Amino acid sequence: MLAVGLTVAGIAIAAMLTLQAFKDSMMFFVEISEVEKGNYPADRNFRVGGLVVEGSVQRAPGELMVAFDLTDLTSKLTVNYAGILPDLFREGQGIVAHGRLNDSGTFVADEVLAKHDENYMPPEVADSLAKAAAAQEAISKSEAAKQ
């Protein structure tokens, strides 16, 4: 009986730990326009993705800290990162960043990913760009209709 009880308790604890770990390490991908609207998980890490805006990469000379803007072509988000950027990081390239938003609305990344393929666009980024473009088109159409 004792053995059975211990086993059941052990499995229950293991299941709880696993579920907790799953909850903690699950990250949502949030589109930049949604971040701008304030629709993002406040106290946990999430992922953003977009194109690095041309000419936006800035760093203090000799320092690791780097700042750049990320766009889905309609909205913009400033990202700060202290670390080594991936090989394929460059302006105009699609990237994904993990991190969270600070109080001043800057995304503080603890990981920046760029895939090892020149033609590769992270799927989430491609999707998010397409959505933003569709929204833009809808707006310009409705404006055209008004005139």
Added chain:
Amino acid sequence: MIPEVGHFALILALALSICQCALPLLGAHRNDQAMMGVARPAAVGQFVFIAISFGCLTWSFLQSDFSVLYVASHSQLSLPTAYKISAVWGAHEGSLLLWVLLLAGWTVLVCRYSSELPEKFSARVIAVMGGLSFGFLLFTLLTSNPFERLLPAAADGADLNPLLQDPGLAIHPPILYIGYVGFSVAFAFAIAAMISGDLDQKWARWTRPWTTSAWLFLTVGIALGSWWAYYELGWGGWWFWDPVENASFMPWLIGTALIHSLAVTEKRGLFKSWTLLLAISAFSLSLLGTFLVRSGILISVHSFAVDPERGLFILAFLGIVIGGALVLYAWRAPSMDSEAGFRPVSRETFLVLNNVLLVIATALILGGTLAPLFVELLDGSKISVGPPYFEIAFAIPMVPLVLLMAIGMHTAWRNQAPKALVNKLRLPAMVAVVVGILIPLIFYGGTSVMLAVGAIAAIWVMLASVIDPIRSWKRGAGSVALTRGAIGMSVAHFGVGFFVLGVTVVSAFTVEADRSLRIGDRENVAGYEFELRGLKNTTGPNYQALEGEVDIYKDGDFIGQVRPQKRTYLVQKSPMTEAGIDAGWNRDLFVALGDPLGNDAWSVRLQYKPLIRFIWLGAFIMALGGLIAASDRRYRLTATQKESVRIQQGEPA
């Protein structure tokens, strides 16, 4: 001309695979010798034609025939010859061709070493493998033809992805594939046994060496992949829990469970239907893994739609193979119950626990890998599941598994007197606890609960693994020698302990630092001084590189220089980080060059990785154990001889 020969050979192989599948199945059903006799020649013929086809593709690469689309997309004139060859399996189409070549190769081996099997049984095994080959060949020809022409031909190729231009990655895919495809043999044996409806202990004995061989290649393949990721992806991690890695790891876990479950089925005739299910699952997961990775479905649901033709074919093929096998299983397995019993303290019990824990680990990894897919299908939101989940989900079943492993290998079949077991293992247990707590304290100056648990488990398994070999060696000549099966088991389990020790120490004591360095600057990381001496330009066959010279000192003494590179490959214009590693048996010092930061400063990643070599070495030791066990001579004897040998030798596992 040559590409057309290759294409045509592939079509002939497809035709032969139909004969190889249909005729022996029908022949076994009708008891027709002639039809069953088709199996072996058809399999050999198929292998020859696929080999011709593979040779033609390799030739096209060596000749840089850029009128072949696949060659033009994945090669280039100045690519070194070795990489022109490895480029053959550098992308989807060619790796499929490699897959069918290896499948045909395994089939030929089965033909060669199955002469002792009942004719009907071997005919069915070869037929099932022919059926699998048919599916793959059809897939290759219909959706992924590597011989497709490009007209007009390109003047030069687009080059092989620079990441793949590395000796480690040149041999990693073939070895991994040998493992993946090798599980098809156990699968075919299982299907053949279910068709005939009689599954006895001989079946398990025939299946064991094949399964162990496939498993050892998979082990080496995964270890090579991890090693490659460590030095080539640039940032010093050795396992990332990404879908591609998980896809290779899940069949490995189930394959490991299968090896252990086969031991019970062979020795005691138990768990027959469970063993069958594992044999089906191991290969199904191999298929699922390869295809899901190749189709890109795991990265995102959307990449599935990029090539709906391939996606649909994959789904249909998976449905037929896995679904068909499971239907057959549901129909046949219930009639294969066994009646022998065993006591709570017995090797059977420990092997059940082994299987339960391995299956739990696989299920948790599968869940984490597929979760993003299901969440996106259900409510459209995109999530990713990070390494912390996998680390915890994997550690929970693995800690008890490793602790129990040491006891299990010293437990007798049927019934074990607990007292004798305690006597045998008391000393190793005490030594493991003391050493496991002291090692981190003495060598690394600290410990924690997780660290102590890992180190104790590792040393406990290593000690328990050497008890029997040492005893047998002490008794010297004249005493009963351990069988290769038993030695193989000891070696493989020792490898597990080695691996666990490496993982534990690396996770606990790695020091990582991203720093900004100017020429002449020194940085201290984990007691090692790194000095950037200089930067110079250098060129390779198809790339230019900026090479850093970093001198490393310990306590003021010079211990070596590493030269990390930042390469730019000329054709694809893509940058690549080539780490500089000062390797030692007990630690690696890892230096990677980042970006220019202005003011002549460069970002540099410096890492200290204690015992990281134990991780891969442990995996190679496991594979060596598999090799020893698979070569046990009892697998080559006939059933009657086997019985007498077993009586003489006692009962090894």
